[in-house]
Amino acid sequence: xxxKSHPGEALLYQYAxxxxxxxxxxxxxxxxxxxxxxxxxxCDIEQKLCEDNLDTIVNVANQAMTKSQCDKMLEAIFExxxxxxxxxxxxxxxxxxxxxxTLPRTLAHNSHRIGDWSxxxxxxxxxxxxxxxxxQTNLIYMAPGAKVPEHTHKGQEATLVLDGxxxxxxxxxxxxxxxxxxxxxxxxxxxxxxxxxxxxTLDAPLHFTSGISRxxxxxxxxxxxx
Amino acid sequence: MQMVSGRxxxxxxMNTTQTDAAEHxxxxxxxxxxxxxxxxxxELFRHFAPKLQxxxxxxxxxxxxAMDLVQETMTxxxxxxxxxxxxxxxxxxxxxxIARNIRFDLLRKNKxxxxxxxxxxxxxxxxxxxDSLDDGYSLDNDVLMQEISQYYAQLPDAQRIVIEKIYIEGxxxxxxSDALGVPLGTIKSRTRLALKKLKELIVNDD
Ligand SMILES: [Zn+2]
Numbered sequence: 017x018x019x020k021s022h023p024g025e026a027l028l029y030q031y032a033x034x035x036x037x038x039x040x041x042x043x044x045x046x047x048x049x050x051x052x053x054x055x056x057x058x059c060d061i062e063q064k065l066c067e068d069n070l071d072t073i074v075n076v077a078n079q080a081m082t083k084s085q086c087d088k089m090l091e092a093i094f095e096x097x098x099x100x101x102x103x104x105x106x107x108x109x110x111x112x113x114x115x116x117x118t119l120p121r122t123l124a125h126n127s128h129r130i131g132d133w134s135x136x137x138x139x140x141x142x143x144x145x146x147x148x149x150x151x152q153t154n155l156i157y158m159a160p161g162a163k164v165p166e167h168t169h170k171g172q173e174a175t176l177v178l179d180g181x182x183x184x185x186x187x188x189x190x191x192x193x194x195x196x197x198x199x200x201x202x203x204x205x206x207x208x209x210x211x212x213x214x215x216x217t218l219d220a221p222l223h224f225t226s227g228i229s230r231x232x233x234x235x236x237x238x239x240x241x242x
Numbered sequence: 243m244q245m246v247s248g249r250x251x252x253x254x255x256m257n258t259t260q261t262d263a264a265e266h267x268x269x270x271x272x273x274x275x276x277x278x279x280x281x282x283x284x285e286l287f288r289h290f291a292p293k294l295q296x297x298x299x300x301x302x303x304x305x306x307x308a309m310d311l312v313q314e315t316m317t318x319x320x321x322x323x324x325x326x327x328x329x330x331x332x333x334x335x336x337x338x339x340i341a342r343n344i345r346f347d348l349l350r351k352n353k354x355x356x357x358x359x360x361x362x363x364x365x366x367x368x369x370x371x372x373d374s375l376d377d378g379y380s381l382d383n384d385v386l387m388q389e390i391s392q393y394y395a396q397l398p399d400a401q402r403i404v405i406e407k408i409y410i411e412g413x414x415x416x417x418x419s420d421a422l423g424v425p426l427g428t429i430k431s432r433t434r435l436a437l438k439k440l441k442e443l444i445v446n447d448d
Binding site: 032033034038041042045059062063065066069070071080081085086089090092093094096098099103121122125126129146147148149 | 331337
């Protein structure tokens with residue numbers, strides 16, 4: 017199956033640089049789990065970011081580490097013990113309304129963050145994904161023939177189709193499709209004969225002062241082939 | 243006046259020095275993973291710590307936080323060297339992604355609550371759980387076999403020999419490692435770099 021709707025290159029840059037919010041990172045990351053093309057692009061971006069941020073840097077820091085600082089840090093590292101955070105067992109199976117879904121890797125790793133399902137209006141179900149304070153990320157399940165009431169958004173809404181198909185005024189979206197919705201437009205997603213499981217977040221990129229991705233944007237077209 | 247022959251690739255091109263440096267770093271990581279070699283780690287540390295410090299200083303503008311990033315990143319490298327996969331990318335890219343994750347968490351340190359998600363959960367590069375998605379660097383086999391011969395000559399000898407043994411003689415990477423007396427990690431990184439180079443040549447040619 018072909019995924020036709022992908023995150024833009026700027027978004028993939030911000031993802032790889034760690035400049036997106038946790039919520040947007042998980043939606044883009046889950047798309048990447050499902051999309052080989054974007055996975056390759058992100059590998060290239062990570063390499064490029066590394067070249068620009070580590071490889072080509074020869075001590076521009078004003079206060080480069082002194083030998084004694086180095087030795088002290090080395091000592092501390094050798095003394096440190098492995099910090100094995102308890103990893104939650106990934107669970108990639110989700111049962112809902114008699115259906116069995118397989119979750120992509122990033123979501124499976126975070127399955128313990130999926131809260132209880134609650135029934136919304138009509139044929140919609142929602143489970144929150146607890147990521148960090150103030151986040152609004154949800155799994156949304158639309159049974160066949162469901163319709164989300166018309167709405168607009170202040171922030172940027174990203175929706176990723178995990179399984180199934182939904183439509184809005186403009187298009188039809190299927191497994192793996194990543195959709196960024198224009199905040200100024202109203203939209204009305206709906207399902208027809210098939211049901212649909214999506215991951216959706218309402219968000220805006222964080223504003224970091226660093227802006228490595230900003231620095232890189234002008235060059236990105238030089239090393240990306242369409 | 244300078245004569246430039248041939249094509250210059252705009253991306254991903256690596257000169258011999260960089261390739262050698264990457265191979266050497268991969269060998270250091272392998273000794274750290276296999277024998278807990280402090281000497282190997284110290285060498286790696288002296289190479290990467292100043293670079294990480296420079297990256298972190300530009301990110302945070304704060305010397306202490308920058309040092310925290312260096313220490314946390316290199317602590318992960320020391321304990322998790324066995325998770326580096328030479329066939330997936332270069333050592334410096336791996337270390338960069340660790341630093342990226344540490345930065346993500348450091349930026350949220352003050353407002354973080356206990357259950358908030360951490361970078362390792364978003365980018366599970368240091369996960370011990372071995373769930374592999376296939377990597378992005380496999381070439382289509384038919385294309386490879388048809389066109390590869392034309393491009394052989396352009397590979398550095400060390401990489402060409404590895405590719406020949408794997409793709410023509412059908413040896414495993416371990417067998418090539420044994421036959422050449424070169425560490426497995428080096429074979430993996432040579433394979434990756436060679437395939438990447440070939441792919442560039444193929445893509446540039448059409
Ligand atoms: Zn994609």
